[in-house]
Amino acid sequence: MNKTKRIEELTKKYADDTMTRAEYNEYIFYLKQSSAVEDLDKVLTNYWDGIGIRDDKKRNRKNKPIRSLLSIVGIAASIAIMITATILIFNNNKIEEVTTYATNYGETKEIKLPDGSAVTLNANSKIQWNNNWKDTDFRSVNIEGEAFFDIQHLEDDIPFQVHSKDVLIEVLGTSFNVNSRKNKTTEVYLEEGKVALQLEDSSNYLINMVPGERVKYDAENQRIEKTENETMTTSASWKNGVLNFKSKSFRDVLHELREIYGKSFECNDLELLKKPMYIGVPYADWEAVRQALELSLGVKFVKDGKRYKVERE
Numbered sequence: 612m613n614k615t616k617r618i619e620e621l622t623k624k625y626a627d628d629t630m631t632r633a634e635y636n637e638y639i640f641y642l643k644q645s646s647a648v649e650d651l652d653k654v655l656t657n658y659w660d661g662i663g664i665r666d667d668k669k670r671n672r673k674n675k676p677i678r679s680l681l682s683i684v685g686i687a688a689s690i691a692i693m694i695t696a697t698i699l700i701f702n703n704n705k706i707e708e709v710t711t712y713a714t715n716y717g718e719t720k721e722i723k724l725p726d727g728s729a730v731t732l733n734a735n736s737k738i739q740w741n742n743n744w745k746d747t748d749f750r751s752v753n754i755e756g757e758a759f760f761d762i763q764h765l766e767d768d769i770p771f772q773v774h775s776k777d778v779l780i781e782v783l784g785t786s787f788n789v790n791s792r793k794n795k796t797t798e799v800y801l802e803e804g805k806v807a808l809q810l811e812d813s814s815n816y817l818i819n820m821v822p823g824e825r826v827k828y829d830a831e832n833q834r835i836e837k838t839e840n841e842t843m844t845t846s847a848s849w850k851n852g853v854l855n856f857k858s859k860s861f862r863d864v865l866h867e868l869r870e871i872y873g874k875s876f877e878c879n880d881l882e883l884l885k886k887p888m889y890i891g892v893p894y895a896d897w898e899a900v901r902q903a904l905e906l907s908l909g910v911k912f913v914k915d916g917k918r919y920k921v922e923r924e
Contacts, residue, residue, distance in 0.1 A: 616811055617779065637749055637772075713737040714756075716873035717897055719849070726750055727763035728771070731850055734871040735792075744769070756870075757790040759850045762804070777830040779809040788847035792870050800825040800846035810835075849894055856888040861908075864888055865921070872897045875918035883910070883923065 621638040714720050714732050722730040724740055728750075732738060736756020744750045750771040752760075762771050764784025773780040775791035778799065785804025791797040799808060801820045808818040808826060818826055818835070825846050827836040848855035854871075856864045862884040865876045874897065878884055892903040901912050905924075912919040 617774075637747065637751070708742055709739040709753075710742055711737060711739050717871065719894075724750075724752075724763075726765065726769075726771075729761040729763075731759040733757035733759075733790075733849055735873065754789055754791055756792055757788070757849070759786070759788045759847055761786045777811040778828055779811075780806050781809065782806045788850065795866075795870075796827045796829045798825060798827050798846075800841055802843060802847070848891065852894045853891050854894050854900065855891045857891065859888050860884065861886045861888060868900070872900070876912075876921055877915070877918055878921040880921070880923065883921070 618638075712720065712722050712730070712732060714734055714736050716735050718734050720732045722732060722738075724730060725742070726744060730738065730752075733756060736758060737754070738758055739753040741747065741749075741751040748767075748769055750769055751774065752772070753774045755776070760773065760782075762782050762784050771782045773782070773789055775789060775797050776793075778791070778797045780787070780789065780799060782804065785806055786802040787804075787806055788800040788802070789798070799806065799820065801822050801824055803822055806820050808820065808828070810818075810828060811830060818837070820826060820837075823839060823841055825838050825841040828834075829836075843851060844853075844855060845857070854867075856867075859867075861878070865878065865884075868874060869876065888908075890904075890907045892900055892907065894900075905911060909924050911922050911924055913922060
């Protein structure tokens with residue numbers, strides 16, 4: 612879920628006095644982040660605008676006491692005071708609130724999180740871990756790119772959340788893959804356990820997943836696609852050292868290679884770009900993958916400056 616959207620949702624719960632302990636701890640975690648001032652400025656601007664709208668409506672009613680408005684203002688002031696205090700305390704403590712793990716193009720990395728969970732990070736990807744998880748009673752990871760998670764179940768049932776650009780994934784103990792790259796749909800594949808997906812623009816809409824399911828969410832077009840009977844081979848083969856290009860167009864293959872290896876491609880053969888692929892190649896360095904693709908597809912990747920021109924042999 613979008614961070615600003617989540618802060619706005621938590622702010623409303625705080626104002627309505629419907630916030631749980633876990634949500635309060637999550638709220639405090641967000642307030643301590645370096646971007647909190649900018650995010651909360653947007654949220655509070657919307658909040659004060661809402662107060663203005665309600666105030667205008669109240670002026671048209673007879674014999675309505677001003678206490679309602681003062682109550683609303685008081686709530687907003689309370690939020691502002693809590694925000695200011697939290698940020699000041701955080702700045703004085705100078706504690707690193709998150710740990711960042713990242714990979715370069717063509718690199719994967721095995722990560723052991725402090726709670727015992729294991730993460731395999733795909734190429735050109737990044738996750739950020741909340742270091743205060745023991746104090747906040749929830750575990751939180753922000754992701755950009757692709758990663759496979761094997762979540763450690765804890766005795767205290769401390770929830771685990773994965774935040775992508777447009778989806779919030781809530782889990783306890785499970786194994787799943789998340790692919791959330793820029794300009795791409797977000798995909799979640801569940802290998803074991805249970806997860807619930809909450810979409811950015813619909814806080815009340817949850818997608819509950821069972822093992823073997825894959826969900827694709829296109830936020831731009833507000834489109835959801837769920838498939839069943841998926842496996843690691845069809846949905847997260849990279850974790851096992853294979854780049855699976857089956858049932859993908861060559862255009863999509865080039866896009867995926869660009870994300871993984873940071874290479875630029877030019878292909879003017881429209882027929883080739885539309886051609887469906889039915890191959891898998893070992894996940895290795897770019898030169899090895901390039902040679903495997905050339906042999907399998909009967910094409911040539913010709914270096915032209917900073918890009919590769921793709922031509923049929």
